Amino acid sequence: MSLLEVAGLTIAYAGVPAPAVENLSFSLKRGESLGIAGESGSGKTQTALGIMGLLPPNAHARGRILFDGTDLLGESPKVLNRFRARRMAMVFQDPKMSLNPYQRIGDQLTCVLQEHRVARGKDARMRAIELLRRVRLPDAERRYRAWPHQLSGGMRQRVMIALALSCEPELLIADEPTTALDVTVQAQVLALLQEIRASTGIALLLITHDLGVIAENCERMLVMHRGRPLEQGATTEIFARPTETITKSMLAATRRLYDAPPRLPPGSSSKVLSVDDIRVTFEGPRPAWGGRKSYGAVRSVSFSLEPGETLAVVGESGCGKTTLARVIAGLVRPDGGSVHLCGKPLAAEVRLRRPTERHQLQMVFQDPLASLDPSMKVGAIVGEPVALHEPGLGGKARRDRIIAAVSRVGLDASLLRRFPHELSGGQAQRVSIARALVPAPKILICDEAVAALDGTARTAVLELLQNEQRRSGLSMVFITHDLAVVRQISHRILVMYMGRVCELADNEGLFGRPRHPYTRALINSMPVADPARGPRPAPVSGEVALRGIPRGCPFHPRCEYAIPRCAAEMPERRTIGGVEVACHRAEELDLS
């Protein structure tokens, strides 16, 4: 008999015509792993909440959710509490939001253990530390007394998994468990989940938008779209022979990674942008006594950009890539270094730059909703740069320009009367791009411009940017943490770690023969959307240090190739075979 049997599940919200989940059926055997894939709004999280009995009161669920023969739908909270934690548990997307910030890690664990009468008193403490060890939390005894804010994102997610495992449930539901984490940490957490599954035989329901994660972790998969199940079956089968067009396009978007990288059209080798030795230091809060601590967010970064070229800046959160982008845009004043536009030096602050210079450099931000003024309609948002770029245009001519700007990014003029919150993520990001393109820039800085978008919207926006580049010879600085995106759109790639440049190479060279161990660690951490491939090499250990930059090479504490020299001396950046790399052992190592 199956452990979990969902039959004809429909979840509808009062006042919303389309149900969030419609007629969903699937089953999960003991010890099996099932991946639910789908874009946001496809009902995958609603399904998970429905199984756990966590739907809000205005949701109405119909159908059957049989857990080991008991129908959970319509059971009282008291009965459900006997199932939750003890027989099924859930790990949420954002570990920052799901731990109580006012309670120590250990107390949160012992609380669950005591509530479910698994252990009490000293025994509970022992069990909690044991659990923390099991999720490979380094230094578990000391961390037992730590507060959530003292842990990194990856550690918090490990604690969440420990909480979920505390009562030895038979089913673990993981809702986008690694989406909020950096790639190397994502690989570590997924490896941990696999290890736990192998040792305990727990059944796993993994919800994700990333088909690569499913390919590597799930035996069976279910694709959802707008609340409806599209297809389900063995993961290898669906990857090999998808029947639905939506599945096919989702797979195609994931597989672009294997496409040939874009090539730079041959032409002038003039520099449209050159960035020299940029340094930014952030000061910490002023302590009651003693000196302020400062943190080098960007430490001596240089690169240049040719017309029509896309340079990707890659690295994990906190590596300084966004700060670098903001320095180039003139939103952050650097402590040293210079930015030249077409050979002329640029003022450090956007306010002090000449209008013609300002027009040349525009930016698209990560969160499409946050970058559009919520109190303005789309027409006014796009109209603002039109009025500044071409003052003195009449009402009709201005309106024509606005319509031309939005149709250039593939939007309909009827959207001009909408507010940003009435747009989808992809539409909002197009509006943001339309606004940036109005002053006819030479350089577009994209700060994680597709990170907040779903698969198909992401592909469409990337294509739009590439078309724009082919049409107008736009150069782009593309800030991202996603190597699949990098592979698809960039000509050259700059890899950063804790404010320093590790490697600067062209697309083919970087993926074909990484020169820096950190580059290799990043590439190895990417989930591969090919279930037929064998297991990946073990992910790089450790995480970006929370405070304090290590002496010497910043990556050396996590580097498997580190030698004593790496801890003592910061490697110089030098050119080897056309690749700029900062590693003491770059010449001798073969990392391909």
Place this chain on the structure above:
Amino acid sequence: MNTAVVAGRFHNGGTAVKVSAGIVLFVAAMALAVPLLSPHDYFSVNLDQRFQPPTLQGARLFGTDDLGRDLFVRTFSGTRVTLLVAIVASFVSLVFGVAYGAIAGYAGGKIDAVMMRMVDALYALPFMFLVILLMVAFERNFLLIFVAIGAINWLDMARIVRGQTLSLKQREFVDAARLIGVPPLVVVFRHVVPNLLGVVAVYVTLTIPQAILVESFLSFLGLGVQEPRTSLGALVNDGVVQMERAPWLLLIPATLLASILLSFNFLGDGLRDALDPRRRQR
């Protein structure tokens, strides 16, 4: 956002908002009409008609007070003063406080520090003392009440708006505006202030009751409205003295005052929802 949209959303608000809007409009209309239309006036003393309970006879709907003055007219003439004080004081705090706070918050750095230390310094002044000084230096002037109450309220408003501005200016749409070359003052009033209005609306509706209370306190001290002119606060204070002999002198103005305060609170909630473009229309 255009007025019609706001009005439309406002109309879609809950019952409490509609009832409150009705009460405020009705009271305001009465405050305008009653002193004009009534056969009585608010100042004529009539000693042989003292302490008359409310009755329909002779248009003494709310009875008379200890000097035989008609309470119906006095109540609504007092409402005029009260509403005027409330509206002018919150208008001062709205315009001046929002502009000051938004500019300080957006400019940041030294400008912000100097501007906000000035606010702190003004906070430290004992305001009642200042008002008394003003009254002594100038003649007793109705205008001074507005000046005094507005001067207190804009400080709070400036602090709240500055705090909101500090977080709003970190938002990416402000960066986007800077990048396309929108001048700083235009960024403040086009992108920052409209997004503050929800919070401001709620705070203004808190200011209105506060202003009404300060006005009644000043009147009680003899520094506010002078007899025979009156306000709701002054009427309540008078009513307290006669509570046992003529309870209507307290109950009627107090009920009116309370319902005005309550209505403004509900209106504030409604206004906040109406001003938030993210809020879906119901």
